[in-house]
Amino acid sequence: MERIDTQIVVVGAGLAGLAAARELTAAGREVVVLEARDRVGGRLLNHDLDGVGVVELGGQWVGPTHTRVHAWIRELGLATFPTHDTGDALFEDRGVLRRYGGALPRLSPVALAEVAVAQLRLERMARRVPAATPWEAPHASVWDGTTLASWLRRNVRTRLGRAFFELVCEGLFCAQPQEISLLQFLAAVRASGGLEAMLETEGGAQQDRVVGGSQLLAIRAADTIADRVRLGAPVRAVAVSGDRVLVRADGVEARARRVIVALPPTLAARLAYAPALPGGRDQLAQRSVMGAVAKCMAVYETPFWRADGLSGQATCTTGPVRIVFDNSPRDGAAGVLLGFLEGDAARRLGALAPDERRALVLEAFVRLFGARAGRPLDYVERVWAEEEFSRGGYAGFCVPGALASLGPHLRRPCGRIHWAGTETAEAFGGYMEGAVLSGERAAREVLAAEPAAPVPAAQGV
Amino acid sequence: MERIDTQIVVVGAGLAGLAAARELTAAGREVVVLEARDRVGGRLLNHDLDGVGVVELGGQWVGPTHTRVHAWIRELGLATFPTHDTGDALFEDRGVLRRYGGALPRLSPVALAEVAVAQLRLERMARRVPAATPWEAPHASVWDGTTLASWLRRNVRTRLGRAFFELVCEGLFCAQPQEISLLQFLAAVRASGGLEAMLETEGGAQQDRVVGGSQLLAIRAADTIADRVRLGAPVRAVAVSGDRVLVRADGVEARARRVIVALPPTLAARLAYAPALPGGRDQLAQRSVMGAVAKCMAVYETPFWRADGLSGQATCTTGPVRIVFDNSPRDGAAGVLLGFLEGDAARRLGALAPDERRALVLEAFVRLFGARAGRPLDYVERVWAEEEFSRGGYAGFCVPGALASLGPHLRRPCGRIHWAGTETAEAFGGYMEGAVLSGERAAREVLAAEPAAPVPAAQGV
Incomplete structure (x- = not known):
């Protein structure tokens, strides 16, 4: 068992963890990133x-x-x-193939009108949902207790109209409308700039x-802090004692002042924490599932x-x-x-x-x-x-009832333990942009909590 | 690190794990039960x-x-x-206190009638849900995509009627109607003998x-196999290799031919499995949450x-x-x-x-x-x-959309890994009865898969 002393441990070398590590390194802090896989990038591959x-x-x-990702792209060359x-796109419905040139396939006029009206309604509701704190929306509890499937059944009558929104739900969440609450759907729409912006290719x-592939973002970012990233080190346990945190991974233990866990909440809950995390945090993590x-x-x-x-x-x-x-x-x-x-x-x-x-x-x-x-x-x-270290994709989402009741636990630090990962982002959750934003936000939390930069005690990894 | 060789390892000394261990012991198999806490009984205390x-x-x-629990009560003395x-019961509604003698508080006649009709409807739908395989119900996908809250909003109009069913939902699931799918609600009703049977005290x-307290069930049961139960041994990892299973807990490793994991699914998912569990099983476990x-x-x-x-x-x-x-x-x-x-x-x-x-x-x-x-x-x-080793109660339930889509994974063995726990029961899930039934069922799976009883290789724990 190798032992490392550092200031901050980051769990996970996906974009979120790397963003946190870069931010902390730029602020002069000593960081060690422990990554389960033998590569960086998480859900980028x-x-x-x-x-x-x-x-x-x-x-x-x-x-x-996605301005932060674009900034990385520039910075990382x-x-x-x-x-x-x-060219024309294709739409296949019950075995019948149609090609079309515009933004939407030629559904029946009724279906098209329905889709337009429903989309307008959803966008309008989404504007009432605060992007970073959807649990504060006016009808949070009711919207969170209604699945998207229930909402569609009442608001979209045509088969094709429903099929369209089912495709939208699958395309955005990798989940069926039966699994997603209206509040979670609206929150994502709000946090990502609207349905149009989420669905379009151009624009x-x-x-x-x-x-060269999106994983280059992670690879290049990791290169800038290469001696700080430790691969093949799945973290198993996090123990907090006084002002010290002990993070135990296979083959390596890192001691630090704080830890940023940059994993999807459902995987973050699989580490063994001592002392145990607050019940509310754990119940939220139970209710954040991967698509x-x-x-x-x-x-x-x-x-x-x-x-x-x-x-x-x-x-x-x-x-x-x-x-x-x-x-x-x-x-x-x-x-x-x-x-x-x-x-x-x-x-x-x-x-x-x-x-x-x-x-x-x-x-x-x-x-x-x-x-x-x-x-x-x-x-x-x-x-x-x-994938053992992702367990789904693109991202995690909160199951019906969870966001309204337990949402604040998504990114509330537990003492010296901070949370990153695109699921915890205040905007663009589920996207690479959300991952970067979440990592940078967690890094700022750590910097605010540890304003002084003690003399580095870290050794190379 | 102590090393134990045995035939079957059981993870968890709650009622389910103890039921499995007793059944296997009675069939002449060597068993070791690894329990995280320093006591037996799990959610019995x-x-x-x-x-x-x-x-x-x-x-x-x-x-x-609850015939199996009654049998245990007799067997265990x-x-x-x-x-x-x-005496009279009390009903407090918005600060106004009423006492009443019958089964139901004196709600308004309209509310009472509504409750009766809604209950009848729910019982009738529940009869169409197969107790052990609710995902085979006729409208499984629709019912699983509808929260109980949505169903109540459409089928119960009075405030008091809704309040009644909200109390019912909380009382049965320790969760709000926003969190429970109609299918999960109906499945529980069907598997537990109907709403009346679930809500009544007498009868x-x-x-x-x-x-002497219900935990005596676990304590006495453990006494009958006392040298087989190892306390203070939280299991962290399960590795299957060929026809052997290695179960690693804090301070002890047990080698066996099979393992029965008798934990709520959400906690079962927190062990590290090698090889990793199938994606469907993991996604189901992500979607089974504790009340x-x-x-x-x-x-x-x-x-x-x-x-x-x-x-x-x-x-x-x-x-x-x-x-x-x-x-x-x-x-x-x-x-x-x-x-x-x-x-x-x-x-x-x-x-x-x-x-x-x-x-x-x-x-x-x-x-x-x-x-x-x-x-x-x-x-x-x-x-x-x-509670670190329960993380909620009374039991786990499947979130909307999960049961219809992933339900079969609840108790489908993963090779040499079998699943017990009241959440996996074919009847009376959530009750002690379900725990016992699930443990006995998992033991039967193991016995069927390992029909020969090899010469015991076990040592005392």
Whole structure:
């Protein structure tokens, strides 16, 4: 068991943990980051396509309002390129395929009107929800006790209208409308700049990609504090005694004055704390659960659908793949179709053997893009619920009733223990932007609580 | 680090774990039970009132249909006595106190009729929910995507009618109707013999108490396998390799052929498993959360309310104490008022200093039973969310959307890892009866999977 003395321990080298560590390091503090995996980045994960480019098996997009991530991109010498967004999109409904040019598929006029009205209502309600403190919304308890499914049943009557919002819910939360409270949905909408901004590619949260893959954000950030990051060290226990914190990981123990736990709340609750955390904090963590998502990508010699005037984007009520993007590398040296399995589909197909899952995903691609889509050069995927140190994705959300009743515990420090992670963000929760914001906020808490910078006592890791 | 070789390891010496261990021992298998606390019983906890009797700070009641618990009571040489249930009950609504003699307080006739109709509807729906497999109910997905709060808003219009069902929900789940799906509510009703049976004292789940306190069930059961139970050994990790399981607790490692994890799912998920558990199992565990409850008891020289013709039972819409029982020891050597804090009230008051909480509870008792109730000889309580090895009570339940989508994972074994605990019971989940049933079922799974009884390799613990 190696022993390290430092000032601040950060648990987790995802974007949130790295943001906290960078901020603290910049303020002259000694930091050690303990990371369970043998890599940094958490839910960001690059995959090298044998020389033809990089695709991301985890989070990947950056929106124009994600200002902290854009600042990192500049600082770290990275660049972005636009998500491929030209050509017609496809909409598959009960086996019938339609292509369309605008923002929305040609649903029936009634469905379209309904969707517009419902979206307006949701946006209007969302404006009444304080982004950072949704539990203070006027009808917090009622909204948190109503699932999105219940709200849709009362406010959207057409099958296609409901299907649209189901796709929206899956696409944003990797969960079904049955699982999400209206308050949690509205809070996310409010905290992310509105539904439009969340759903759009150009001008929205899917606008840009990072050249070389989004994990470079974490890799480069970690490089700037490389001697402070310890990989392969899953943290198991946090013990606070007087003004000292002892953080125990496999193979290493770190002693510090404070700790920032930069994990999703459900995973943060799996550490053993001494003394035990307050009941309210634990009950909140029990009620913050991970969405279910699998990213599945088929790789072709070229993005052949572009020649047919297709954007490669598709939404399907049929499933199991319900949302598809052209995820080809920037230079077009290969064509990549990205299919998302989300919520129930991710759970159902996540339990299958890889071959069976691949066959179902390719079958969906063939229905959309023709027989050629069935003969990829390569196929890569990641089922995030299977990942021991993520247990789902994209992010965690609060189950019905939890946010209104226990929400303040999400980021309230427990003595010398501080909480980061995109789930705790005051804005853009669930996005990379939220992760960075949350880490920087936790770092500021620590700096405020430890205003003096004692003489560094840290050793190299 | 002590090393033990055995055939089966059981994690947790609550009723479920002890039931499993007894069953396996009776079948000639070598068992070791690893218990985190320095006592057995889990959520059963006796408290000795300085010689005047015993009260329970945890689960306590036994209903007439709880046949396995009654069998244990006989086998273990224990006895029951009836919960005090004579005299008038009290109903406090917005500060107005009413006493009543029947089963229901004198609500307005409209409210009474509404309650009757709604109860009938709920019972009727519950009959369509298979007790052991609620995810196979006809409208499972819709019912699981509707909170009880939403259902009540549509089906119960009077304030008092809603208040009644809110009390019911709190009383059964230690959670608000906002947190419980209709499917989870109906599943519990179905699995426990109907709402009447759950709510009644005489003839219902609160009918009897165990002489000497319910924890004696666990203590006596553990006595019968005393050399097999290891206290103060919180399990941290379970590693399966080939046909062997290694269970690592603080200070002791046990090697066996199989393990039964007899913890609430949310706590079971906090162990480190190698290999990692399937994603579906983990996602289900994330979505099974503990209710919030505090049991608060004031001790008086005598049960003075009985002389006034009061039963000591009360329900209050006012709060924070919403349900009150006469919990005096059998011989009446002392009077004990038991007030439950449940759901939001447990969370709110659970965060206060003990003195403040005590003052609020006694204030409620005074409103109900007069000034004398404000001067107890003693006051004892337990806030279960604060308990590191329970993290809430009475039991865990599945959050909206989880049961329909992930329910089968609740008790599906993961290779050599089996699941027990009242949350996994096929009937009477949440009750002591469910705990015993679940432990016995898990033991049968193990016996079926390991039909031959190899020569015992176990050493004493």
